[in-house]
Amino acid sequence: MQVAVIGGGYVGLVQAAIVADLGHDVMCCEIDPEKLAALQQGKTPIYEQGLDEIVARNHAKKRLIFVSDLAEATRFGEVIFICVATPANEDGSPNMDAYWDAFGKILDIPADKPKIIVNKSTVAVGTAREAQRLADEKGSNYHVVSNPEFLRQGTAVSDAYNADRIIIGAKGYAEAAALLEIYRDLNRPTFICDTTSAELIKYASNCFLASKISFINFMAELCEAYGGDVKDVARGMGMDKRIGPSFLQAGIGYGGSCFGKDVDALVHAAQLKDVRPEALLAARSVNHHQPVRFVDRIERTLGGLEGKTIALWGLAFKPETDDIRDSKAIDIANELVRRGAVVHAHDPEAMKRAAAAAPGVCFFDAHLDAAVGAEALVLATEWNVYRNTDPEEIRQRLVRPVIFDGRNMFDPVEMRRGGWKYYGVGRAE
Numbered sequence: 001m002q003v004a005v006i007g008g009g010y011v012g013l014v015q016a017a018i019v020a021d022l023g024h025d026v027m028c029c030e031i032d033p034e035k036l037a038a039l040q041q042g043k044t045p046i047y048e049q050g051l052d053e054i055v056a057r058n059h060a061k062k063r064l065i066f067v068s069d070l071a072e073a074t075r076f077g078e079v080i081f082i083c084v085a086t087p088a089n090e091d092g093s094p095n096m097d098a099y100w101d102a103f104g105k106i107l108d109i110p111a112d113k114p115k116i117i118v119n120k121s122t123v124a125v126g127t128a129r130e131a132q133r134l135a136d137e138k139g140s141n142y143h144v145v146s147n148p149e150f151l152r153q154g155t156a157v158s159d160a161y162n163a164d165r166i167i168i169g170a171k172g173y174a175e176a177a178a179l180l181e182i183y184r185d186l187n188r189p190t191f192i193c194d195t196t197s198a199e200l201i202k203y204a205s206n207c208f209l210a211s212k213i214s215f216i217n218f219m220a221e222l223c224e225a226y227g228g229d230v231k232d233v234a235r236g237m238g239m240d241k242r243i244g245p246s247f248l249q250a251g252i253g254y255g256g257s258c259f260g261k262d263v264d265a266l267v268h269a270a271q272l273k274d275v276r277p278e279a280l281l282a283a284r285s286v287n288h289h290q291p292v293r294f295v296d297r298i299e300r301t302l303g304g305l306e307g308k309t310i311a312l313w314g315l316a317f318k319p320e321t322d323d324i325r326d327s328k329a330i331d332i333a334n335e336l337v338r339r340g341a342v343v344h345a346h347d348p349e350a351m352k353r354a355a356a357a358a359p360g361v362c363f364f365d366a367h368l369d370a371a372v373g374a375e376a377l378v379l380a381t382e383w384n385v386y387r388n389t390d391p392e393e394i395r396q397r398l399v400r401p402v403i404f405d406g407r408n409m410f411d412p413v414e415m416r417r418g419g420w421k422y423y424g425v426g427r428a429e
């Protein structure tokens, strides 16, 4: 099948690469000249495990080509995926400017036979319905389908190949058929529903996961208050099949480019229709307070932060990425500085980006160097390099063996046996 992908960013490039790898001919349209130049040489401008190899392989086979002209890609594609950015507006709603711009340009190219436009980007609820109305009004041959992505950063390629489900929102089976054909060889469970439900499934999934994290963080606070262990609480809860064990890791709160944005967008969507968004407001509020609560605990335990040197390990919103968007580790760094601490930070990948976001922080190339002379170690992102460091090596560098483990990465019993004062999130002291 001939497939066009509009937008060669994170979502678009992964989509284009996977679809080409499934044996289809893909033309991907990217307007940024620098990105385009790299892509046209078969190089991947973003880092995502396994992606560069798939892009290079399919580019070499000429199954994946890159152009700057949206009209050329539109003419080429029997199916056209819109993968442009939909960043958040001030009020939390997704900014749909790039989407409507691309959609309008596609509609301007007459289709002599029925073609499918696929909304891959996360869009405002009701977008596909409105887009279809506009297409019909023009008497065009385009059918709008919703096919949200659920990829996690760092594991996007394997997530695509092993997707729990493929969601196709379409007016009917005929409109969904082209997507079924594209994804056939993936052989993943597929659910077809109407377009608005598909758009809501995307938001519902991310917001539910965010709520799950906030719920366990609330339980963590209760564990601290009553003397329980949140890891055991999560384990016991997770053994109930209806709940499941994943996304129950208490910590400093969720971050990244999706959860916060999608919670805000669904709150906004609810308010637009006078639906009360209290459930989500609670999840958002817990997440907002999690880093503050964590720093409060550090301050209380150390008897103040003014002038104290604190080692901070981890700045990215999760391991295996240099992304610091909405990173709670950055919030913690800034809050520590605001309260007078001298922060010595390290992250294996995110320091370059963090420099602008946490200007009061001193950065160290080696994680153990950041620990030298510090009154305590704060662990904010659970990188393997930290996990694999001998606690004795850390201890020798700190003024006192005190650790605030924001990801519950270390074993409290082992640490205390090794002479550490260990403070996890939701773990009895």
Ligand code: UDX
Pocket (backbone or CB within 6 Å): 149, 150, 151, 152, 153, 154, 206, 209, 213, 246, 247, 248, 249, 250, 251, 252, 253, 254, 255, 256, 257, 258, 259, 317, 318
């Ligand atoms: C998420 C969704 O998982 C994905 O389906 C969607 O398409 C995009 O958003 P991503 O942002 O890459 O993916 O990160 P994810 O691995 O889901 O983690 C998000 C945040 O939650 C991280 O800050 C992580 O540390 C935190 N988290 C996750 C917890 O605090 N506890 C958990 O149990 C799980």
